[in-house]
Amino acid sequence: MAKAEIVAKRSTRTWSGHRVWQDYLTMTKPKVVAMLLLTALVGMCLAVPGIPPVKAVTLGLLGIGLQSAAAAAFNHVLDRHFDAKMARTYHRPLAKGRVETHKAVLFATALMVAGFAVLWQLNALTAWLTFASLVGYALIYTVWLKHATPQNIVIGGLAGAAPPLLGWTAVTGQFDPHALLLVMLVFTWTPPHFWALAIHRRDDYAKAGIPMLPVTHGIAFTKTMVLLYTVILALVGLLPWLTGMSGWLYLAGSSVLNAGFIGYALKLKFADQPGHAWATFKYSIWHLLALFVVLLADHWLISLLAR
Numbered sequence: 001m002a003k004a005e006i007v008a009k010r011s012t013r014t015w016s017g018h019r020v021w022q023d024y025l026t027m028t029k030p031k032v033v034a035m036l037l038l039t040a041l042v043g044m045c046l047a048v049p050g051i052p053p054v055k056a057v058t059l060g061l062l063g064i065g066l067q068s069a070a071a072a073a074f075n076h077v078l079d080r081h082f083d084a085k086m087a088r089t090y091h092r093p094l095a096k097g098r099v100e101t102h103k104a105v106l107f108a109t110a111l112m113v114a115g116f117a118v119l120w121q122l123n124a125l126t127a128w129l130t131f132a133s134l135v136g137y138a139l140i141y142t143v144w145l146k147h148a149t150p151q152n153i154v155i156g157g158l159a160g161a162a163p164p165l166l167g168w169t170a171v172t173g174q175f176d177p178h179a180l181l182l183v184m185l186v187f188t189w190t191p192p193h194f195w196a197l198a199i200h201r202r203d204d205y206a207k208a209g210i211p212m213l214p215v216t217h218g219i220a221f222t223k224t225m226v227l228l229y230t231v232i233l234a235l236v237g238l239l240p241w242l243t244g245m246s247g248w249l250y251l252a253g254s255s256v257l258n259a260g261f262i263g264y265a266l267k268l269k270f271a272d273q274p275g276h277a278w279a280t281f282k283y284s285i286w287h288l289l290a291l292f293v294v295l296l297a298d299h300w301l302i303s304l305l306a307r
């Protein structure tokens with residue numbers, strides 16, 4: 001055994017100097033999970049007037065967080081050979097071989113079981129719906145859709161869009177069509193979010209042989225699709241207000257944010273400059289964050305005024 005490996009075995013660092021816990025954290029895609037949890041939290045808050053019960057919020061966020069982290073870790077396992085081929089992902093713990101596959105599978109399974117057990121305490125509907133989202137992302141999207149069709153992320157996006165519904169059912173134990181409006185927001189947001197990034201990373205995906213839209217249909221067509229979906233998102237974004245679920249604050253905030261997204265997409269399509277696809281991807285993340293904060297602020301304003 002090399003000296004560096006012996007030192008690594010005795011310490012909390014791997015032979016390449018990475019801390020072990022950091023590798024495990026990376027596998028859970030923490031920033032994505034944080035955003036998923038924000039959308040779940042908003043689902044929880046909009047499900048009832050005022051503040052939702054603390055127990056449902058705590059257990060719900062914990063369970064959905066654990067299952068999302070498990071899904072992300074399974075994605076790292078199942079994608080490790082493809083990740084190794086892409087500049088964006090080649091340094092990931094499994095792609096680099098810093099974490100052994102069986103340990104990662106064990107880790108992901110432990111998160112999944114813990115998440116399911118936590119949600120089971122709340123209600124069976126949330127536990128099963130969350131588990132279905134995990135299977136949708138970790139298995140159906142990662143193993144099959146991703147390699148089968150350039151519409152992979154549109155269909156697979158349903159799993160990532162589910163958390164507002166999961167949050168809603170965590171609090172009420174019941175399905176409600178209003179929750180679907182929130183799901184539709186994330187669902188229509190996902191294509192411009194991802195395709196902007198895929199335009200930026202087109203060569204990576206081509207090299208790994210993954211049929212993402214810019215690889216199969218070209219960059220010009222993908223830009224048109226980004227623009228189309230930002231317009232669909234803006235229209236879907238009116239539904240919470242039109243159905244009376246959200247008020248004027250939401251309408252104003254979401255209109256500004258969605259107009260901004262359309263602006264980015266128009267510039268990407270008609271006046272592209274180097275780095276604009278990446279800027280559009282970055283904007284998508286701030287857009288979703290702000291959209292859900294606005295939904296929440298609007299809900300609490302309405303609750304306050306109704307007193």
Ligand code: HEM
Nearest residue numbers: 031032035036039088153156157160161186190194197285
């Ligand atoms: C099928 C659906 C989705 C696909 C294919 C996708 C793809 C990606 C990819 C490839 C990245 C990494 C970009 C990089 O290299 O920095 C990313 C980042 C991100 N995504 Fe998505 N995404 C999807 C859905 C979602 C959903 C539903 C959310 C949250 C509600 C989300 C939130 C984020 C966030 C917060 C980041 C930034 C992470 C960071 O900076 O580390 N994504 N997404």
Ligand SMILES: CC(C)=CCC/C(C)=C/CC/C(C)=C/COP(=O)(O)OP(=O)(O)O
Nearest residue numbers: 032067068071072130133134137159160163
């Ligand atoms: C239980 C539940 C709510 C599950 C959903 C879990 C989840 C982490 C959804 C986010 C979607 C996402 C990050 C897709 C990117 O995968 P990718 O493989 O295309 O991207 P990558 O190349 O960066 O890994």
